[in-house]
């Protein structure tokens with residue numbers, strides 16, 4: 240149990256505040272957050288997201304509970320001592336608009352021990368200002384996501400002078416892959432890539 244685990248009286252009706260944030264204790268609980276709830280939000284999680292994030296940091300997943308029942312969750316996956324990524328921030332629909340995300344986010348950042356570290360996150364547009372108010376993160380850049388079907392016959396790219404093609408990741412030298420990935424992600428993450 241973390242920062243927000245104290246029992247206090249609810250400000251609204253005087254009833255006990257039973258909101259808690261705790262670490263997820265099994266891969267099954269992690270799957271609940273990473274796959275089930277994320278899919279319900281239409282996020283298209285990857286087939287191996289649970290394993291990949293869990294391998295990188297098995298301590299980085301949290302559930303928020305109300306009256307002992309999970310109502311949301313978040314992850315703070317650490318990549319070394321100075322960088323972590325806040326992700327999978329979800330409060331289930333009936334519990335939204337009551338300040339639970341704010342409390343959960345503050346609690347998980349403190350519990351992760353990364354309060355003073357560099358924390359990245361991908362935010363939906365409408366939560367950008369709220370994240371700034373809650374944990375002080377600042378806008379860095381916009382991501383645009385494209386979707387398509389992979390092919391070795393990439394239109395407009397001539398194979399002779401630009402050998403662009405898809406290859407299995409298994410054919411790529413792992414150390415080269417790690418160096419390239421670190422150049423775009425910002426920090427090395429070999430365990431994540433290996434899984």
Ligand SMILES: CC(C)(COP(=O)(O)OP(=O)(O)OC[C@H]1O[C@@H](n2cnc3c(N)ncnc32)[C@H](O)[C@@H]1OP(=O)(O)O)[C@@H](O)C(=O)NCCC(=O)NCCS
Nearest residue numbers: 328329330335336337338339340341361362363365369372
């Ligand atoms: C986003 C989400 C986690 C917010 O949960 P919540 O418990 O309703 O949020 P809170 O009541 O704690 O509000 C936290 C802050 O976010 C703001 N906020 C919440 N929902 C918002 C919305 N739809 N638009 C703009 N601001 C919003 C609140 O105003 C509040 O700001 P403040 O504390 O500075 O006043 C919840 O709506 C959710 O799970 N959505 C689907 C998943 C998602 O989009 N997750 C975020 C991915 S970046």
